[in-house]
Amino acid sequence: MLDDEDFAPQPNISDLLVAQASEHAKLADSDVAALREVHARKRVLTPGDDVVHQGERPAVAVMVLEGMLARYHTLSSGERQYLSFHLRGNLPDIQSLFLHVMDHSLCALDEAVIAVFPHDQMRRMFLSRPNVALAFWRLTLVDAAVFRQAITSNGARSHTGRLAHLFCEIIVRAREAHIANGWSCALPLSQGQLGQALGMSHISVNRAMQWLRRERLVEFRKHKLEVLDWTGLARIAGFDPTYLHIDR
Amino acid sequence: MLDDEDFAPQPNISDLLVAQASEHAKLADSDVAALREVHARKRVLTPGDDVVHQGERPAVAVMVLEGMLARYHTLSSGERQYLSFHLRGNLPDIQSLFLHVMDHSLCALDEAVIAVFPHDQMRRMFLSRPNVALAFWRLTLVDAAVFRQAITSNGARSHTGRLAHLFCEIIVRAREAHIANGWSCALPLSQGQLGQALGMSHISVNRAMQWLRRERLVEFRKHKLEVLDWTGLARIAGFDPTYLHIDR
DNA sequence: CGCAGTATTGAAATTTCTCAAGCCGAGTGG
DNA sequence: CCACTCGGCTTGAGAAATTTCAATACTGCG
Numbered sequence: 001m002l003d004d005e006d007f008a009p010q011p012n013i014s015d016l017l018v019a020q021a022s023e024h025a026k027l028a029d030s031d032v033a034a035l036r037e038v039h040a041r042k043r044v045l046t047p048g049d050d051v052v053h054q055g056e057r058p059a060v061a062v063m064v065l066e067g068m069l070a071r072y073h074t075l076s077s078g079e080r081q082y083l084s085f086h087l088r089g090n091l092p093d094i095q096s097l098f099l100h101v102m103d104h105s106l107c108a109l110d111e112a113v114i115a116v117f118p119h120d121q122m123r124r125m126f127l128s129r130p131n132v133a134l135a136f137w138r139l140t141l142v143d144a145a146v147f148r149q150a151i152t153s154n155g156a157r158s159h160t161g162r163l164a165h166l167f168c169e170i171i172v173r174a175r176e177a178h179i180a181n182g183w184s185c186a187l188p189l190s191q192g193q194l195g196q197a198l199g200m201s202h203i204s205v206n207r208a209m210q211w212l213r214r215e216r217l218v219e220f221r222k223h224k225l226e227v228l229d230w231t232g233l234a235r236i237a238g239f240d241p242t243y244l245h246i247d248r
Numbered sequence: 249m250l251d252d253e254d255f256a257p258q259p260n261i262s263d264l265l266v267a268q269a270s271e272h273a274k275l276a277d278s279d280v281a282a283l284r285e286v287h288a289r290k291r292v293l294t295p296g297d298d299v300v301h302q303g304e305r306p307a308v309a310v311m312v313l314e315g316m317l318a319r320y321h322t323l324s325s326g327e328r329q330y331l332s333f334h335l336r337g338n339l340p341d342i343q344s345l346f347l348h349v350m351d352h353s354l355c356a357l358d359e360a361v362i363a364v365f366p367h368d369q370m371r372r373m374f375l376s377r378p379n380v381a382l383a384f385w386r387l388t389l390v391d392a393a394v395f396r397q398a399i400t401s402n403g404a405r406s407h408t409g410r411l412a413h414l415f416c417e418i419i420v421r422a423r424e425a426h427i428a429n430g431w432s433c434a435l436p437l438s439q440g441q442l443g444q445a446l447g448m449s450h451i452s453v454n455r456a457m458q459w460l461r462r463e464r465l466v467e468f469r470k471h472k473l474e475v476l477d478w479t480g481l482a483r484i485a486g487f488d489p490t491y492l493h494i495d496r
Numbered sequence: 497c498g499c500a501g502t503a504t505t506g507a508a509a510t511t512t513c514t515c516a517a518g519c520c521g522a523g524t525g526g
Numbered sequence: 527c528c529a530c531t532c533g534g535c536t537t538g539a540g541a542a543a544t545t546t547c548a549a550t551a552c553t554g555c556g
Contacts (some may be wrong), residue, residue: 007268016529024346028329035404052329055490073396073397073400074269074403075400075405075486076486077486079404081399081400081403081404083396083399083400094391095392095393098272098382098385098386098389099386099389099390099393100492100493100495101490101493101495101546103393103396103397103490103491103493104396126378126382127377127378127379127382129512130374130375130376130378130381131375133378133381133382133385134346134374134375134381137346137381137388138346138347140385140389141343141346141347142347143389143392144343144391144392144395145343145347147350147392147395147396147398147399148319148321148331148351148352148392148395149321149351150395150399151329151331151395151398151399151402152269152321152329152331154402154403154447155329155402155413155444155445155446155447156321156323156327156329156444156447159511189439190533190535191534192534193536196404197403197405198403199402199404200512200513201512201513201514202534202535203512203513203514203536203537204511204512205534206536206537208448209535210536212510222521238323238325239455240323242303242349242351245347245348245349245351247348247349350544407543407544438501438502438503439502439503439504439531440501440502440503447543448544449544449545449546450502450503451505451546452544452545454503454504454505455504457503458504459502470553470554493549
């Protein structure tokens with residue numbers, strides 16, 4: 001069977017991991033070498049596949065290589081609340097290294113490919129290479145900042161504001177991860193799922209979407225997001241990219 | 249002027265810091281010694297005082313000694329969204345060590361006392377004592393888990409569910425921090441502020457509160473929370489303490 | 497005592513959700 | 527190639543939840 005790499009070159013796992021860490025701390029050559037020592041397995045997911053489930057105690061952590069993953073809570077009612085979305089390079093369950101039982105689940109939203117790292121290898125590396133630990137720590141801190149924004153979106157923004165804000169965040173992060181095409185990128189979510197992320201019904205999502213469309217701010221069709229008017233969209237969203245901490 | 253300690257013995261700063269770190273990682277004697285080397289300043293706050301403000305680049309991090317602090321976002325409209333509440337022992341802006349510009353503010357909710365630690369001392373310690381770094385890392389991960397719950401509360405729970413959930417979280421954390429008195433503890437928030445935390449109007453908070461009261465689940469008067477029926481409250485809230493990761 | 501901030505109440509205005517139906521496009525099997 | 531189905535999108539309208547507005551208590555404090 002042919003590997004994807006024959007068609008669309010996938011980033012090398014180690015390269016991506018090093019790139020990710022380097023965004024968050026100044027690494028010495030020895031740090032980079034240590035990172036390259038980490039042994040990863042690749043895994044392909046189909047839409048809806050759970051990587052880990054709420055309550056489990058995983059022994060591995062993953063990095064997104066292709067496609068999109070999401071974290072979500074399952075309420076006792078069975079209702080689902082999406083918590084965050086994860087693009088190439090993200091490590092959406094790195095916290096499981098230290099928080100042993102999962103307080104949420106992680107699933108694939110589309111056809112996705114992930115790299116799987118054993119916990120013990122990572123832990124060993126963090127103890128021997130404090131710099132690397134700090135890099136990944138910072139990465140989890142940015143995660144937390146994104147959660148904070150979501151609280152504010154769900155708590156204080158209008159429906160259109162929420163949707164616009166999510167679109168802003170996704171496109172900025174996609175561009176940052178070099179998986180955007182100018183001002184458009186993949187966003188494999190239905191309106192129903194958007195509702196489960198933003199705390200609104202799919203009907204409300206639909207109406208907010210139409211408003212953004214009528215104002216010629218964004219286009220969203222067939223799982224593809226296209227920002228038509230960045231300035232306008234960011235204004236409606238009240239979007240301030242500070243919280244993504246793309247500086248260091 | 250008399251020090252508070254003459255009346256209500258305040259925990260020693262170093263002890264509290266060590267206790268906090270020990271909850272999250274197994275520390276060697278040398279780790280503890282290093283922690284005790286950190287030099288802290290004490291600071292007293294009055295209700296409403298900001299410790300750091302959104303946009304600033306603090307050079308220090310703080311730990312709560314007495315009273316309660318809160319993180320919050322300020323929207324362009326001027327509206328405020330509370331993000332989290334912090335009790336004795338919490339380090340509510342430790343992330344500022346690595347995320348240099350604050351994406352939110354931190355304020356005192358009542359008369360509060362904090363310990364102030366210079367960033368550079370902490371950073372030095374983290375590099376020389378990876379174990380300690382891991383302990384504080386874990387602490388920020390629990391923080392993130394609490395944010396995730398807040399997303400779900402604001403997004404998917406009923407009004408009474410949200411209020412009940414917040415109450416559950418606060419009482420559990422207060423008991424954990426040994427600042428509760430059985431099933432009651434301080435909670436220096438007005439109904440309006442609760443609304444700004446839970447994404448609902450103060451009227452709705454009032455009505456949810458009355459419902460919880462009528463059901464004899466909780467009592468909340470004069471900034472004091474009293475849980476009358478823990479099981480009932482937790483059921484209404486859909487509260488599962490897993491996310492607080494009080495295990496290790 | 498009176499002020500300021502908070503809590504409470506009722507009712508109208510508004511938003512949001514639910515329900516129900518129709519539509520559209522992609523994929524399937526005859 | 528077309529009819530059919532399924533899922534997701536769209537629309538409208540009534541029901542329900544929520545907010546806003548307005549007025550009235552209550553409380554601690556100077």
